[in-house]
Amino acid sequence: MRMVILFFLLMGFSLPAFSKPEIGSMPALVVQDMDGGVVDISKLRGKVVLVQFWATWCPDCRAEMPGLDAYYRSHHAKGLEIVAVSIDKPEKREKVKEVMQKFSYRTVMADGIKSNDFGWPAEIPLVYVLDKKGVLRYEAVADGRSATLENVDGMVNLLLDQ
Numbered sequence: 293m294r295m296v297i298l299f300f301l302l303m304g305f306s307l308p309a310f311s312k313p314e315i316g317s318m319p320a321l322v323v324q325d326m327d328g329g330v331v332d333i334s335k336l337r338g339k340v341v342l343v344q345f346w347a348t349w350c351p352d353c354r355a356e357m358p359g360l361d362a363y364y365r366s367h368h369a370k371g372l373e374i375v376a377v378s379i380d381k382p383e384k385r386e387k388v389k390e391v392m393q394k395f396s397y398r399t400v401m402a403d404g405i406k407s408n409d410f411g412w413p414a415e416i417p418l419v420y421v422l423d424k425k426g427v428l429r430y431e432a433v434a435d436g437r438s439a440t441l442e443n444v445d446g447m448v449n450l451l452l453d454q
Contacts (some may be wrong), residue, residue: 308428312411318426323377326389331400336373337426340451342444343410344376345418348387353417361395363445368396370452371424377402379416418443423451 313319319429321333321343333341344360346353355375364374374397378388382403392399402412421430421444426449 302344309333311326312431313409313420313428315431317409317428319409319420319422319428320407320417321375321377321410322407323375323400323402324406325398325400326385328393330406331398333375333422334426334454338424339371339373340424340448341422341426342372343420343422344374345379345413345416346376348384348391349380350416354391357391357395358418363396363448364395364397367448367452372448372452374398375400377405377410377415389447396440419436421447421451424454431445 321331321334323331324352325331333343342360346357348354360374364372376392376395376397376399378384378399379390379402382401385401388399388401415433417433419432420428421432423429429451430444432444
């Protein structure tokens with residue numbers, strides 16, 4: 293793997309998979325959803341949006357999802373939207389659908405991405421919080437600033453009240 297990365301760097305190629313948006317930026321995400329529709333987070337302006345990167349094989353991701361769903365149900369009417377981006381391989385689509393049947397928020401698969409300023413997550417779970425104008429305000433990652441609800445709740449409530 294190191295040789296592949298070194299090759300790309302020496303050849304002047306960028307590695308968008310490892311990039312991530314800056315706090316204060318307005319990242320784009322356009323992706324086909326599990327039902328064939330299109331999710332474009334720019335069309336969700338006026339709402340607070342959580343973008344969650346997860347996978348069916350990630351125990352931490354799966355552990356946070358019931359709480360995230362309850363949070364979504366209690367805050368959706370106040371203007372909260374969640375877009376869960378599964379990084380599972382395309383052949384795991386049915387497993388992703390099976391897992392997400394229990395939850396209310398939207399899910400998409402990374403293989404359906406048309407435009408992505410979030411890049412590919414270096415680790416999961418990873419949650420981004422965007423304000424009502426589409427500006428990235430918070431990033432909660434698996435290490436340190438955990439992607440738990442306790443860590444995003446204050447930020448989300450603040451943004452919902454604005």
